[in-house]
Amino acid sequence: MLKHSDSYSVIAIGAGPANLSLAALSAPIPEISLHILEKSESVSWHPGLLVEGAVMQTSPLKDLVTPADPTSAYSFLAYLHEKRRLYQAVVRGLEHVSRSEFGDYLRWAAEKLGNVQFGEQVVAVELRGKSFNIITSRREYQTHTIVIGVGRVPSIPDWGRDAPPNEVFHASTLLAQRRELSSKRVVVVGGGQSGAETFLHLLSGACGALGSLTWVTRRANIFALEDSPFVNEWFFPQYGGWFFEQGGSTRKQLLEQQSLASDGVNCSTLRAIYNALYDREFHRGSYPTHVQIRVDTTADKLSGVSPFLLGLRQQMTGICSEHVADIVVLATGYRTEIPSFLEPIANRLTVVSAPGGSQEILVEKDYSARFDGPENCHLYVQNGARFQHGIADTNLSLTPWRASTVLNSIVGRTAYDCGPARGVVDWYSSGFEDSHSSASKQPACRDPAHVD
Template identity: 35%
Template sequence: MQKYDLAGIGVGPANLSIAALSEPIPEVKFQFFDSKPEFRWHSGLMLPDSQLTVTHFRDLVTLVDPTSKFSFLNFLVQKGRAFRFLEANGLSCSRREFEQYFQWTAAQLPSIQWGKRVESVSMTADGFRIALNGGGSSVTRSLVLASGSEAQVPMFAKPFMGKSVLHSSDLVPLRPEWKGRRVVVIGAGQSGAEVVNHMVSDERSLPSSLTWTSSGPNFQPLDDSPFTDEWFSSNFLRYFNELPAQRRADILREQRNAGVDGITDSLMGSLYRRLYHLDHVIQSDMRHRLLTGRRAVGLTQEGSHYVVDLHDLNRGKVERVPADLVILCTGYSNQVPEYLKPIQERLAIVDGEFQTNADYSVDFDGPSDHRVYVQGFAQSSHGISDLVLSLASWRGASIINSVVGREVYRVTPGATAVDWQ
């Protein structure tokens, strides 16, 4: 049976960053498990025009180790496309090319085991025992959980899920037909905008009607101004982590209201121009309604079509909208993984949320030298950056430092314009 210092469960960008950063540390044994056969990143919504919403400098390693061979820039150099990339993209990057970078990195890391699903985690005298599918197992001193999020589907839609009612994360594999059909898209964040943009990009396959709803006061832009971007700095994160729980919850709501769930300027401009072109230049037959202040509250099936109930938050009435295809761009949620059941009572979990320390470790009723770290489950304690790429390398470096017991990577706060203290 293999024994490790740190085992990671789930290999998305978060744990891939730890795997890359841990590669040059010979005195510590790391291992990572994922049930997928290979690295895939949001494959269900990997649309042709999807772009990163952050700069490519926020890759797996650069902000804590710019000399790492696993940087995005080195990926470009090794692929022989660095100069052309800079001419074509500048600081932007397609999501598909960033997935290629992730895959290139993962292929070089023997510490990752693909096709290994974790069935359970239990506690033994030697550490955490990880039981794998097929009967294999490993023992580790510490764990880092990054097993990802699940599509968030409203209760009223669950009985109808399939090819005509689907979450945006299933758009690519299900490939629903929308040409000549009545389509309702629910949700006005980046995913909703990408779905709508993709749907209207080809005038040969337009819906007969398109209804796109936002529960907010408008179709809001993503605020990526410099002062707002300091929310994704290590200085702000440390400041946020030390605040009282109620104040942290208030700030999280304010961050989302300020546009964290919004749409990038480039996509918003492209989509607006496309709708103008369809309406006034080619005068397409597609009818479209973009509705604000509407929350979907119900769904029924009537014969071969569906009816979506939209609650008008401003007027207090409910409008019933017929649809042949309903796409839910309703986000994601993180649940406590089932494989933790054998040790769940020993972990500090309140209302389904892990109670985490500054180093991303969870309060644990066990030996002090055995720790459980989480990524993607610490939003309430570490802020909005826990869910996005922006601080992946800093977060990974912080966890590595904690596991190793020394500062392998510098994670002390740098300079910011705002005095976060």
């Protein structure tokens, strides 16, 4: 915990949900003066993937503030009330909130907060004496406390990195421009939610009548999002604390086992795709459409102009085939990388390698970076430590809890109660005690082969 001071000037870099939560929760704390620097001209939350019908996979009650402060004026319910939509939303059901509406909520919160400096791209963070000096595209700032919340970057396979950006592009930029793909042979790579939404968007004819449409994934099927009550306890604070205490190999194994809890496909999206494919079969669609599973996609480095030649290898049989594509959409996820503006102080930070090619700044339990600098300078990292803090780190679920943890650390007191939420799974216990039995009695362990 940091030593207490009379006041704290905090600069937060990035106006995504993480730092907007930090700003909203810091508003009632008189000793904190916080400003957010954002390179864009407005709050823009996944604009390239706001396809029609895209809904939240997380409850909107896991907004910027509610789990930490249900009385906050910056909650999603306060937003609905101000917009005169609260009664309608309750009747409709909050499980149907679209990503577009949640994005509008984020813009509303930023405007209400009034401490976001838009159009300020951070160029460099350096040490000047015993404070940080932040250089932006417009000016310089001095502070002792920085909170980074710039999000993750698209993960692009090596073979797609030098390709022409209008013909081979990440799904996150799907709607960045109007795309007319009539008669084009299109391949979508990736079997998660963004791959499903991209496939459905193209299947709907939004980009014209294609020449062909192929969806490939290395997964064993197109799997639904794991959204059961016990699975959702992976997104509780106490699980994150338990995960933080595990070793690297255990963390890696756990994240692999939990992939469908964050990157499965909404059942409504799966049904819409299946219905659309069924209707195409019945009406004999005008162009070929294919879904291929257990397929590894490879290629020589794609450069020049289309068409491109992709290699598709069937995992079960090892059979390889070639597929010609004019357009390749990469729904290949995201990775964490160290922001380039930290280069001047990079030698003072510890970096850990994470699965998927990610590079994470080593952080403590309170999300403060392990920083070899002046004692009064502190750097915090939000949504950039999935390999260290668990599956919820890059998800909205624990955003207010994490921001509260950071704020408590900054002010050196409990401004918000960050104790564990009540849950049914005990992550720390290795067994249980029967109060009616002898303390010396050892439990009987059955053969695991006979235990359900």
